[in-house]
Amino acid sequence: MPSLKKYSSLSRFFDTKIEFLKGVGPQKAALLNQELGIFTYGDLVQHYPFRYEDRSKFFKIRDLHQDLENVQIIAKVMRVELVGTGKRRLVAHVADETGEMEMTWFKGIQWVQKKLPPGAVYIFFGKPAQFGRKWSIAHPEMEPLSQSAEKRNSFQPVYSTTEKLRARFLDSRGISKIMEQLIQVCLPHIQETLPQDLLQQYQLIGKQDAVREIHFPTDPARLQRARKRLKFEEFFFLQLRLLKMKVTRTEKYRGQLLENTELLKDFYENHIPFELTGAQKRVIREAYQDMKSGKQMNRLIQGDVGSGKTMVAFICMLIAISSGAQACLMAPTEILANQHFEGLKEYADMMGISIALLTGSVKKSARKGIHEGLESGELKILIGTHALLEDVVQFQNLGLAIVDEQHRFGVAQRAKLWAKNENFYPHVLVMTATPIPRTLAMTLYGDLDVSVIDELPAGRKPIQTVHRYDKDRLKVFGFINQEVQKGRQVYIVYPLIEESEKLNLKNLMDGYESIARAFPNYPLSIVHGAMKADAKDYEMQRFVKGETKIMVATTVIEVGVNVPNASVMVIENAERFGLSQLHQLRGRVGRGAEQSYCILMSKYELSKDSRVRLETMVRTNDGFEIADVDLKLRGPGDLMGTQQSGITDLLIADLSKDAPILTLARDAAQQVLANDPNLSQPENAPILRQVRQHKKSAVNWSRIS
Ligand code: ADP
Numbered sequence: 001m002p003s004l005k006k007y008s009s010l011s012r013f014f015d016t017k018i019e020f021l022k023g024v025g026p027q028k029a030a031l032l033n034q035e036l037g038i039f040t041y042g043d044l045v046q047h048y049p050f051r052y053e054d055r056s057k058f059f060k061i062r063d064l065h066q067d068l069e070n071v072q073i074i075a076k077v078m079r080v081e082l083v084g085t086g087k088r089r090l091v092a093h094v095a096d097e098t099g100e101m102e103m104t105w106f107k108g109i110q111w112v113q114k115k116l117p118p119g120a121v122y123i124f125f126g127k128p129a130q131f132g133r134k135w136s137i138a139h140p141e142m143e144p145l146s147q148s149a150e151k152r153n154s155f156q157p158v159y160s161t162t163e164k165l166r167a168r169f170l171d172s173r174g175i176s177k178i179m180e181q182l183i184q185v186c187l188p189h190i191q192e193t194l195p196q197d198l199l200q201q202y203q204l205i206g207k208q209d210a211v212r213e214i215h216f217p218t219d220p221a222r223l224q225r226a227r228k229r230l231k232f233e234e235f236f237f238l239q240l241r242l243l244k245m246k247v248t249r250t251e252k253y254r255g256q257l258l259e260n261t262e263l264l265k266d267f268y269e270n271h272i273p274f275e276l277t278g279a280q281k282r283v284i285r286e287a288y289q290d291m292k293s294g295k296q297m298n299r300l301i302q303g304d305v306g307s308g309k310t311m312v313a314f315i316c317m318l319i320a321i322s323s324g325a326q327a328c329l330m331a332p333t334e335i336l337a338n339q340h341f342e343g344l345k346e347y348a349d350m351m352g353i354s355i356a357l358l359t360g361s362v363k364k365s366a367r368k369g370i371h372e373g374l375e376s377g378e379l380k381i382l383i384g385t386h387a388l389l390e391d392v393v394q395f396q397n398l399g400l401a402i403v404d405e406q407h408r409f410g411v412a413q414r415a416k417l418w419a420k421n422e423n424f425y426p427h428v429l430v431m432t433a434t435p436i437p438r439t440l441a442m443t444l445y446g447d448l449d450v451s452v453i454d455e456l457p458a459g460r461k462p463i464q465t466v467h468r469y470d471k472d473r474l475k476v477f478g479f480i481n482q483e484v485q486k487g488r489q490v491y492i493v494y495p496l497i498e499e500s501e502k503l504n505l506k507n508l509m510d511g512y513e514s515i516a517r518a519f520p521n522y523p524l525s526i527v528h529g530a531m532k533a534d535a536k537d538y539e540m541q542r543f544v545k546g547e548t549k550i551m552v553a554t555t556v557i558e559v560g561v562n563v564p565n566a567s568v569m570v571i572e573n574a575e576r577f578g579l580s581q582l583h584q585l586r587g588r589v590g591r592g593a594e595q596s597y598c599i600l601m602s603k604y605e606l607s608k609d610s611r612v613r614l615e616t617m618v619r620t621n622d623g624f625e626i627a628d629v630d631l632k633l634r635g636p637g638d639l640m641g642t643q644q645s646g647i648t649d650l651l652i653a654d655l656s657k658d659a660p661i662l663t664l665a666r667d668a669a670q671q672v673l674a675n676d677p678n679l680s681q682p683e684n685a686p687i688l689r690q691v692r693q694h695k696k697s698a699v700n701w702s703r704i705s
């Protein structure tokens with residue numbers, strides 16, 4: 001495991017190798033390197049406890065009972081023996097004034113044996129178990145009894161450690177002991193990283209105090225303040241970096257002036273098929289402000305499924321085109337690119353604007369024409385998949401690049417898009433339907449401006465969601481029948497089973513067959529990942545046109561597909577899906593004027609998390625509420641896209657629990673940058689020093705945007 005301690009706030013001294021620390025030495029150092037990625041003093045000092053234990057209490061041997069977790073016992077070593085042949089264990093018989101018990105070791109026997117001369121008195125710590133009438137603790141933590149140990153206050157840090165380390169007595173207690181050494185020598189070297197006025201304004205304790213307190217807490221209240229301080233710092237520097245990136249970008253990159261609204265007006269007055277929602281209008285205005293600002297736009301549009309992001313995209317394209325530039329829209333899948341193309345072509349044709357589709361399955365001969373059209377500037381709008389990132393795709397003047405469903409795209413691909421215009425980087429709009437909780441958005445997209453379409457088109461009825469067990473299947477089929485009779489269409493979705501492509505297909509095919517049997521008179525479509533793109537497309541199109549009534553599919557239809565006449569979404573094995581995926585799938589219905597339904601099918605036995613997920617879906621349609629539950633269930637590490645943002649490297653702060661501190665830290669970072677963009681004022685010297693250190697020790701963050 002590489003060292004992830006990117007937010008180190010520590011100077012050269014902290015680069016010292018841990019083997020030079022008293023009580024460590026080369027062997028233990030090698031183990032710490034290997035097992036915990038701890039190489040230096042800096043790494044070790046930031047190996048924060050993950051919880052604390054009450055060690056104010058000591059048990060008497062007589063009082064032990066079955067229900068105890070870890071206990072502390074003060075006992076004297078009576079005698080020590082090796083038991084068994086071959087795989088032997090060491091047994092120390094120990095006693096206090098109330099009785100006798102055993103401490104046993106299966107590993108590290110030689111080492112521990114030396115420490116157990118008869119008569120030695122130790123504090124033993126571990127989970128007691130009863131064998132026959134004898135109590136025993138296997139591999140207890142132990143430390144010699146001393147006055148200080150006995151009087152020690154209640155809160156003991158618990159450090160994460162591993163089996164291998166434990167075998168070498170680097171259990172939590174062992175780590176705590178070397179930590180004691182380390183804190184002694186290193187405390188004076190710890191520099192304050194935040195300016196005094198920030199500390200005061202946000203009521204934060206100093207860095208030295210915080211570090212000492214986190215490892216050796218004196219009381220719960222002070223420990224709390226130490227934790228707050230360290231979390232704040234972590235968030236602060238993360239936010240500072242993101243905000244700084246944004247400032248640098250807006251200063252450095254000029255943007256093409258896109259301010260002509262002629263086409264937009266024409267479209268709006270003569271062609272637009274519906275009234276825009278207030279939220280759509282606001283987001284279009286926000287993007288327009290950027291496009292005519294002379295600076296490059298990098299804006300994220302968050303809008304729940306069905307909120308009408310595509311129309312916003314098209315109108316922004318119109319602004320680009322009437323200002324003499326070209327526009328492109330990139331979608332994550334071929335189906336989606338097709339659908340965008342079909343939808344937008346209708347509008348583009350009304351306006352006499354040329355538009356083309358470029359995906360992997362577009363024939364070579366057709367591509368040539370597209371390439372030429374783009375280079376001459378005749379072709380105004382290009383819709384496509386990753387195919388449009390290829391180097392051969394050159395624009396005369398790409399002014400606006402739109403990315404749909406961003407989370408499927410990597411950072412590197414975003415950079416490739418930028419490179420499509422050498423004079424000015426194109427303005428970039430990123431559209432996502434993944435409702436990201438605010439805390440996460442602040443971090444993930446901290447360097448983008450964010451617009452939110454927080455309103456659905458009028459007349460939509462909220463989707464009714466129910467949870468049904470497999471035994472209710474007949475009733476569910478009856479309901480499907482009823483809806484199809486009314487002229488509606490139905491999706492039935494099967495989960496992807498990651499371990500096995502084959503199993504997937506079987507699962508889906510079995511489902512398909514039973515549905516075909518249940519509805520012999522309805523034409524069905526089937527779409528899955530193993531199908532060729534054109535076959536998929538053909539099936540999809542039949543469903544879009546209403547020729548087929550029921551679409552049986554795997555999650556390939558998750559993103560973006562739009563069939564307003566589809567009013568029922570049945571999700572099979574719903575317990576296998578994540579919340580955001582369930583929400584995305586549900587968003588495929590409820591797009592027309594009819595009442596829509598989502599039916600979550602599951603087996604009867606459910607894990608606690610699965611139950612929470614299904615209940616959440618039944619309770620609410622609000623994507624943001626769902627995303628919050630998701631974040632709490634899964635933690636931020638699992639959410640899409642977080643891996644590349646660096647936020648999984650947070651040492652102590654937790655995005656799902658520490659939102660209030662994050663908000664404070666972001667405000668603070670904003671305030672600092674607003675007053676002193678280059679961090680050149682003397683009071684901000686600690687920040688600057690810290691930022692420079694990050695730069696040295698960490699990856700090149702500027703690459704990321
Ligand atoms: P998403 O935000 O999920 O990409 P779409 O752009 O696919 O949503 O829009 C969903 C549906 O709503 C489409 O059929 C679209 O034509 C329609 N729509 C978009 N905006 C409006 C509006 N203001 N009024 C009515 N229907 C709209």
Ligand code: MG
Nearest residue numbers: 309310404560
């Ligand atoms: Mg969409």
